[in-house]
Amino acid sequence: MFGWKMQQPAPLWKIKLDCVWSGSTLGECATPDNSYTVRILTCLDSVRLLNGSSLCSGRLEVKSNQSWSSVCEADFDQQDAEVVCRELGCGPPSVLQGALYGEVEAPVWSKEFQCGGHESALLDCRSSGSARNSCSPGKAVGLTCSESDDVRLVGGASRCAGILELKHLGEWRPVKSNSWTRKEAAVVCEHLDCGFPVSVGRREDASSSPTTWWISRDCLLSRSLLGQCAVSWELSSTSVFDITCSGKPRFAIIFS
Template identity: 40%
Template sequence: MENCLTLIFLSSLVTLITANSVNVRLVNGDSRCAGRVEVLHDGQWGTVCHYSWDLTDAAVVCREMSCGEALQSPGISYFGRGSGKIWMDRVQCNGSESTLKDCRSRGWGKHDSGCAYHNYDAGVRCSETINYGRFTRLADGPHLCSGRLEVLYGNTWYSVCDAAFDQKDAEVVCRELDCGAPVQVLGAAAFGKGDAQMWKQEIQCRGNESHIRSCPTSNDIKCSQDNNVGLICSGYTDLRLVNGPDICSGRVERQFLNEWGTVCDACWDMRAASVLCRQ
């Protein structure tokens, strides 16, 4: 298999599509919770023109992205000009929508002539810089791959006790969040107490689970927010997916000696794709 993972720039390109899809993304910002707003429609990403764009519209995006409250709704391509389609213009959200696609606008692909060259792409800056996985998040860390561990059960987020968390559990969390390998597990509320409830059971991962919800739990324990667990992951990956309709699909590229290249499809199969999806 490794012999077939040859870095080439002119060859058959592998495209990978996974189950996690998203409808909105923030591009070219300094965190995943800030950037130029882009929406997915008809399998293609496009921008939003800033006419009528305000904090109410931005709040819907922040909520959809699990990024807290809207702080700013900059226009005039504050986060750089996009390219391709301009999908939405004159957006008018009432603030209760679960997704930006539900907000009123001029219609898909309809926009004022002044929007045509992406000089007025809308942006958003939200309050959170939390790295969200499907059932896990790291909060209040110095970067998106470190912070206080919180897990989702039902509709409620819980902090995890440091006495009930070990290296195997950390491996699952870092992998779920696309954050490489665990570097350090920290106790004693190293990243603050937060305001989540406390999870009262011990998590017992084997280390090969794809997400924390797959790990068994047992033994009720007593623990306070003074002893919640924090985690620092390496944040490093030498693989990425490029030019797909969402963050979990696209052309496979691998980094070698600080240079990115494509992967030949000669020996590529579903087993290799499954390994990549877990990373």
């Protein structure tokens, strides 16, 4: 996504990200804008996982020529799964097994994928020349990708304190400071198994990357994966998000 300066002034709408993340429609989130900078979007929608518990699990389907096809388990391996999980913005594959998420409902993908594991999209992979017209019942690919985000706090006195960084799409970046409170920080501390937030604030850090991840508080509080909430953002200042967690759980339950 990038900005493009318009040559001729025209009425524009500004869409507030927090509003969109809250589940409102684009029309409800629109306000007049006079900056004359528009956003050009390219959406990649070639794979999906259905009937799972999240975006990162389900029966695999591939889109080609505006139609969706299931994939046979025999035509799919671990390297193919690594590419799919990467394309969806999830962690590495943890389970690859047919019949986990229902029977084949869509037409069957006709060729075997031959990914090297390094590709950014499944349709970038080579495929076999042989064609398949059917898939045995219960043999459609079921895939579960890891949902664990790579999150860390750096520059503090311990692993439970410092600048919040997120690894998304293979890249570590600091998280842009915004209006987060202890409520949002509590999600991060819990995720890191670091107890509860002791302090939340901003830090001026000239050494930080000029490109950060911006995370909507509404998306974070919905308990979505941080990677699914991340938007690339260019810093206009050196202010980044800083947090100190207690380093231990607030409560302990002992059974005798």
